Amino acid sequence: MYTHIAEAVKRPDLISLQPDVVCLRFETMKIYSALGAVRHLLESGTVKPGDTLVDSSSGIYAHALALACHRYGMKCHIVGSTTVDRTLRAQLEILGVTLEQVRPSQNLRLDQELRVRRIAEILEENPSYHWMRQYHDGIHYHGYRDVAGAIARELPDGPLALVGGVGSGASTGAIATYLRDAGRDVSLVGVQPFGSVTFGSEHVPDPDMIIAGIGSAIEFRNVRHDLYDRIHWVNFDCALSGAVELLRSSGIFAGLSTGAAYLATQWERRRDASRTYVFIAADTGHRYVESAYARHAEAEHIDALKPHEITSLDELRHPWSTTSWSGLRAPAPRTADDSVTRAGG
CATH class of the missing domain: 3.40.50.1100 (Rossmann fold)
Structure with missing residues (x-):
């Protein structure tokens, strides 16, 4: 069970x-990545239950990180692409995720750059948040x-x-x-x-x-x-x-x-x-x-x-x-x- x-x-x-x-x-799929990463961060003492984890996502990772945070008692902040649809948005909100979606963009590069830029602003405003860096951190x-x-x-x-x-x-x-x-x-x-x-x-x-x-x-x-x-x-x-x-x-x-x-x-x-x-x-x-x-x-x-x-x-x-x-x-x-x-x- x-x-x-x-x-x-x-x-x-x-x-x-x-x-x-x-x-x-x-x-x-990315629940494997998110659960493994959050578990590793907790075991290493990098974060503790109740901390806020933040990252950018076009959709799948947002859901995965939300569930991992729910599993381990963490807070979750997602900067999402416009591809985060109504169904996923409702789930994230009910799970207690703070979700921001960047403005619609004509190309993928601008969408991703806007999300990364917003992450930087959030970290500057909230230095205690932990950036999951799903694109760059080998813990995934x-x-x-x-x-x-x-x-x-x-x-x-x-x-x-x-x-x-x-x-x-x-x-x-x-x-x-x-x-x-x-x-x-x-x-x-x-x-x-x-x-x-x-x-x-x-x-x-x-x-x-x-x-x-x-x-x-x-x-x-x-x-x-x-x-x-x-x-x-x-x-x-x-x-x-x-x-x-x-x-x-x-x-x-x-x-x-x-x-x-x-x-x-x-x-x-x-x-x-x-x-x-x-x-x-x-x-x-x-x-x-x-x-x-x-x-x-x-x-x-x-x-x-x-x-x-x-x-x-x-x-x-x-x-x-x-x-x-x-x-x-x-x-x-x-x-x-x-x-x-x-x-x-």
């Missing part, structure tokens, strides 16, 4: 879709050790490929790291939206991009680029097609990042059938109903979709590009002038 809802909700389901394709389905890796252990126990010995959104770097990076440390052969495939600086696609905007949780317009220091073997950049239309096909074929109702991961999984499986593929479904599809699933008639059959295999970031293009990253370091940042020039080209 669980003593708190956070402990129950955090546990993922491993669902076999094909003998060599498994969906790692979460109701909300700790919580995923149990996920790696579940995969190791449930799946037979043999090489794996882990496919999922890169995001802050703590989920795919941590799970792959713990599996590799245990001796498992793991190929790590990261999924990115266009417009994200994390793997150098900031010069290729995607105006319909609403999968902000898997990419970033600012540097995330928790992303360890050299962990990744392959990278896929997927736009909104392809992510929608993947999500709709996943729901149609398996009944799994998940977010857009899952649709992108499912699409990448099917392609990687065609390239290399020697591995068991585990793709991450980080959240459910409920918050994407109006913005994405309502447009399901526009979805293409995924067998008709094919990525552009590139050898240089200058070759990136819609709707879907992929490359062998092969453990390279972070790409060099582009200057503002360079980004404008390339985007215009």
